[in-house]
Amino acid sequence: MNVSIHILIYISFLIYITSFIAIVVNKTYLSFTLLIAGFICNTVYLIQRLNISGYPIPHGIFDSIFFTPWAIAFSIITLFYLYKNHTILYANVVLVITILIAIWYPKGIMVPEPHKSHVLAYTFFVTESFGIGLFYISGCYSLLCLLNNNNNNNDYFYFANLSIIYGFIMYSIAQFTGAAWCYYGWGTLFKWSPRHLQSAFIWTMYVNFIHLKYIPYFNNEKKSLYALLCSLFTFIFYLYSYIHEYTIQRIGG
């Protein structure tokens, strides 16, 4: 394993976890500064992955397991920049969990195939990672919303809802690009495979969530519970697919 390249992901993890500790002890701006530092470190790591095989191919950057923490960090930074609310930074816990999984995972790139090297494939992985990252963030806020009965409750619910809306847009674009990629590569828009059914399941659950606001029975608490369940399902499905791909031959780590 090339330690000199992969050391940066460990450093990013340490900075992210420090950022999380800082927000727990109410040091909002220290937490945000550390988050940006971790994000820069994470970005450099992803750029280095581009050349992991000795030949520049984008697979290294857009590998879902390594790109998702970056997408989560980017989303948290953007949300904090737009809304300046310290509760946003509690989502750092999601970031720490996803980067921990990335650290545990084999860090090389999968041997590239002709059918996986296309701009549609890369767009699919980017939008899908942003989508699931935002769904995880919404799960975190939903859990906080359920656990707290104070004034922050509305903030948590608002940010959970916002993350789901953005995540849903990203995930819908991923469905579009994924289907187009599948069509150009395999001649079909939809395959009866676990990967496609998993995506359809997650998308359907979030479509349902978006419609909940028109049903009076679902108050904020029930909606939060539903969003948390959706987020947990998403996490379990993707964790399972990462485990499924764990033994695939890899290059560079």
Add this chain to the structure above:
Amino acid sequence: MRKIWNILCSIRTTFWLMTILSFFLLFGYIYTNTFFKFYTTLDNSPILQWLPKAIIHDFYRSWWIIGLCIIIPCIICNMFFCTIDKLILIIKNNHTLSNKQLMGKYIIAIVHLMSIVILISHFISLQFSTMFIFTINKEKFIQFYSEKMYLKTVLIQYYPFNSTLKNTIKDISITLLPGSNSKKEIVLSALNPALYRGHLFFLIPNKKNKQRIVDISNSKMNSEIISQYSILVKKDYGYTLWMYSFSFIIVFILIFYFSNLKKHNYN
């Protein structure tokens, strides 16, 4: 009659239909993980021909597909009547709504109608597409209707020899000649299908294709690599419809959410 109309237009009906759909998709996920090979036959067969055989011989593995086939038309009906109901309301009350509100409501209606088109185009694609799969290994030609198409060249491109990806295929493309004396060439490669006489020619990897790195020094290599690919010839009536409606949806969803984002009362 009014009661039936209310049920058809109800958002509660949508909720329950979508929940049932999620349930079938979840079971589909579990079943396709367990019996992956069984469902690969469905990828290359029209669904309404595949399903009756599967119901007779393998009901316990196909019940969730039957469920999907029942629930999706119900969702289409619900979406259609809900949209019509809302459109009638909008037209009746359009003088009470601002232009921005009207635009938002029309966008929602268009997105729902386009979603119906997407579902129908998927069905058209799954049921009415004509397709043929040809293997390229030992045959020098493929028979496409009454036409013989000859394999002219196979071009395999590798990653540079000085990288760790040496001996790994970067791209593969083949050239077909329609007729032995034809000057027209059909060039197709991975992810770049070719159009010929209204049919799309795809170069698709075989299901057993597991060999990603090959030994370049082996003289039999080309034929071995080619045997890992097939040519799929397809006339798909649903794809164009799907492409346009999905593009419209993405654009309209983006317009709707970004124009309504500031309306939320944060704080």
